[in-house]
Amino acid sequence: MKMIMTIFRKELLDSLRDRRTLVTMVVVPLLPFPLLIGISSRVTMSQIKKAQEKVLRVGVLATQTPLNFRSMLAGREDIRIIDLPTLDEGTALVQSDSLDAFIAFDPAFERAVTELRSGGVTHVFKAAERREIETDRVRKIIDAYAATLREARFKRMNLDASIINTLNVNEQNLASPKERIAEVIGGFLPYLFIIFCYLGAIYPAIDLAAGEKERGTLETLLTAPVGRMQILLGKFGVVTLTGILSAGVSIFGLYIGIQQVREIPPELFQTIMSILELKSIVLLISLLIPLTVFFAAGLLSLSIYARSFKEAQSLISPLMIVVIVPAFLGLLPGMTLTEVTALIPILNISLATKGIIAETASPWLIAEVFVSMIALAALSLYLCSKIFGRESIVFR
Amino acid sequence: MITVHNVSKTFKLSREQKKELSDDEARKTVDAVSGVSFECRPGRIFALLGPNGAGKTTTLRLIATLLKPSSGSITVSGHDAVKEPLKVRAQIGFLTGTTKLYERLTPNELVKYYADLHGMEPGHFQKRKEEIFSLLNVHDFANRRIGKLSTGMKQKVSIARTMIHDPAVVIFDEPTVGLDVITSRSIIELIRASRDAGKTVIVSTHIMGEVSLLSDDLAIFHNGKLIYRGAYKEFQSHMRSDSLEEEFIRLLKEARA
Numbered sequence: 001m002k003m004i005m006t007i008f009r010k011e012l013l014d015s016l017r018d019r020r021t022l023v024t025m026v027v028v029p030l031l032p033f034p035l036l037i038g039i040s041s042r043v044t045m046s047q048i049k050k051a052q053e054k055v056l057r058v059g060v061l062a063t064q065t066p067l068n069f070r071s072m073l074a075g076r077e078d079i080r081i082i083d084l085p086t087l088d089e090g091t092a093l094v095q096s097d098s099l100d101a102f103i104a105f106d107p108a109f110e111r112a113v114t115e116l117r118s119g120g121v122t123h124v125f126k127a128a129e130r131r132e133i134e135t136d137r138v139r140k141i142i143d144a145y146a147a148t149l150r151e152a153r154f155k156r157m158n159l160d161a162s163i164i165n166t167l168n169v170n171e172q173n174l175a176s177p178k179e180r181i182a183e184v185i186g187g188f189l190p191y192l193f194i195i196f197c198y199l200g201a202i203y204p205a206i207d208l209a210a211g212e213k214e215r216g217t218l219e220t221l222l223t224a225p226v227g228r229m230q231i232l233l234g235k236f237g238v239v240t241l242t243g244i245l246s247a248g249v250s251i252f253g254l255y256i257g258i259q260q261v262r263e264i265p266p267e268l269f270q271t272i273m274s275i276l277e278l279k280s281i282v283l284l285i286s287l288l289i290p291l292t293v294f295f296a297a298g299l300l301s302l303s304i305y306a307r308s309f310k311e312a313q314s315l316i317s318p319l320m321i322v323v324i325v326p327a328f329l330g331l332l333p334g335m336t337l338t339e340v341t342a343l344i345p346i347l348n349i350s351l352a353t354k355g356i357i358a359e360t361a362s363p364w365l366i367a368e369v370f371v372s373m374i375a376l377a378a379l380s381l382y383l384c385s386k387i388f389g390r391e392s393i394v395f396r
Numbered sequence: 397m398i399t400v401h402n403v404s405k406t407f408k409l410s411r412e413q414k415k416e417l418s419d420d421e422a423r424k425t426v427d428a429v430s431g432v433s434f435e436c437r438p439g440r441i442f443a444l445l446g447p448n449g450a451g452k453t454t455t456l457r458l459i460a461t462l463l464k465p466s467s468g469s470i471t472v473s474g475h476d477a478v479k480e481p482l483k484v485r486a487q488i489g490f491l492t493g494t495t496k497l498y499e500r501l502t503p504n505e506l507v508k509y510y511a512d513l514h515g516m517e518p519g520h521f522q523k524r525k526e527e528i529f530s531l532l533n534v535h536d537f538a539n540r541r542i543g544k545l546s547t548g549m550k551q552k553v554s555i556a557r558t559m560i561h562d563p564a565v566v567i568f569d570e571p572t573v574g575l576d577v578i579t580s581r582s583i584i585e586l587i588r589a590s591r592d593a594g595k596t597v598i599v600s601t602h603i604m605g606e607v608s609l610l611s612d613d614l615a616i617f618h619n620g621k622l623i624y625r626g627a628y629k630e631f632q633s634h635m636r637s638d639s640l641e642e643e644f645i646r647l648l649k650e651a652r653a
Contacts (some may be wrong), residue, residue, distance in 0.1 A: 006509070006512045006513060010501075010505075010509045011500075013500075013501070014498055014500050014501060014507070017500040017501075017541075018500060080440075112488075113643055156596065197522040215496040216492070216494050217497065217498060219462065219490075219492070220490060220557070221490075221513075222462055222516065223460045223461070223462065223485055223488060223490040224485060224513040225482045225483070225485040225513065225514060226482070226485075226513050227482065227516070296405060345432045390464070391463050391464065392407070392408060395457075395463070396464070
């Protein structure tokens with residue numbers, strides 16, 4: 001154990017003095033969350049605000065628009081009415097973005113309403129992304145106008161407007177705020193944690209095995225009176241630690257990112273902060289430990305096999321897809337942690353993390369994930385030690 | 397003391413190596429060392445001479461337990477290289493001309509690392525470090541990162557790293573390759589000093605000048621086999637050519653024939 005710690009301390013010191021390791025371990029995982037959350041929330045909020053406060057240019061037919069609808073529009077400060085002679089002209093102006101919406105009532109609209117039939121109205125708009133908000137604003141005005149007509153119709157017929165309600169639905173959503181949040185971000189977060197775990201382990205794994213081989217320092221190290229397993233475990237400890245630190249730093253980055261968003265609703269903020277409670281973080285990190293052990297052993301095996309730093313990079317880079325695909329599958333709707341998915345590496349971590357965030361994961365399934373990942377990590381470490389023990393690979 | 401008895405080492409050929417050997421495509425293995433026996437005694441320098449690929453480095457790696465012999469036996473200070481590799485490694489210091497150092501460590505940290513790997517007591521380590529650093533003038537740059545040192549300074553650090561645990565056996569694999577005259581001279585002096593201190597010294601080289609400067613005993617390798625083994629003085633007295641180089645080439649030609 002003393003020798004393993006000696007090698008671990010040296011490798012850690014060596015790695016921490018390497019700028020590239022520090023960048024992949026600290027900078028890369030720390031920045032995405034604050035940047036993503038900060039920039040996206042600011043941009044989104046400013047776009048929403050802009051769309052909500054914008055004075056909309058709404059075209060109507062000069063001759064066929066009911067007076068009460070026209071006065072409804074005229075009473076609003078956020079609407080500017082533009083009278084146009086034909087539907088085609090209005091459509092062309094919406095198409096060219098000169099109008100935000102065009103509303104054309106059918107010539108027979110008023111008669112249809114009087115005869116208790118449906119009146120036709122055409123709403124022309126061009127909605128995409130942020131313009132959905134503008135379109136919704138106009139749609140709400142039309143809905144409000146329809147409600148006034150309906151109310152007038154019921155009055156005329158001496159009916160209580162409430163008779164239209166055949167059901168009085170009392171909706172009770174028992175999903176906790178955490179579960180609702182988990183649906184949105186629960187899949188996305190583990191995806192990022194898994195990727196950072198992997199990314200954080202890549203560079204030290206290459207540097208401590210293929211790099212050392214290429215530099216010629218491995219040969220000297222192997223002449224010291226230390227077992228190969230001890231050397232491997234020392235190096236392996238550093239690779240695992242950097243992977244876990246990367247994931248830890250990304251969680252810290254998430255905390256910073258959430259802190260800087262002021263416009264976030266208090267309920268949502270409280271829920272996200274509760275995900276970042278010590279208990280959840282400890283559970284998340286402890287799930288990531290066997291995963292990182294598995295990554296570290298796999299990465300070190302390839303790195304030991306490679307003759308040079310460059311060869312190790314070319315062997316390891318394509319494996320990113322093997323990590324991304326199962327991590328991504330966890331994002332898919334309907335994908336949940338079951339007895340079967342708990343056995344699929346990476347996907348099980350993704351789904352278990354989602355379950356931990358939502359507080360819906362069964363302890364038995366979480367235990368199954370732990371056991372399967374620990375078994376896999378032990379197996380990959382065993383294979384790694386076999387590779388490191390083979391002189392034909394070490395001296396390729 | 398090193399005893400090498402009837403040692404052979406066979407390597408499996410890689411796919412690329414098989415392609416390179418177009419003359420015999422059926423070959424799956426190569427004999428890097430074949431039936432080699434010799435003995436290196438304390439207080440003497442044993443030189444391995446031979447062209448590139450003759451088996452010198454493989455032999456040294458076998459002695460240093462980096463490789464396992466396919467057959468035969470090796471003992472270092474009475475310990476079997478296959479059965480007791482850790483005890484063998486505790487006895488040896490290994491220095492090659494191509495060895496690089498951990499560039500992000502300082503000489504102090506590097507030497508301490510190797511002392512720890514050899515299980516040296518702190519007091520003994522401090523005393524030994526003082527001796528070696530003073531001898532090699534390492535103190536001036538002992539706390540600078542190795543990556544920022546000159547080639548000569550790095551070589552001094554390499555020597556300090558090799559000798560910190562006061563090994564009974566010192567292995568030098570082409571130790572002066574790529575070094576300038578002054579740095580090479582310091583290595584030659586170290587090899588001699590090791591011999592004078594009663595250590596068992598084995599040096600591989602293909603530089604004739606080094607052989608005449610250093611050798612007490614000589615072994616000449618060709619295609620993994622020993623074509624000469626004996627005391628250097630004896631070798632000199634039986635030389636049929638005018639110079640060591642001529643004699644070496646003559647022996648190689650004779651072996652090929």
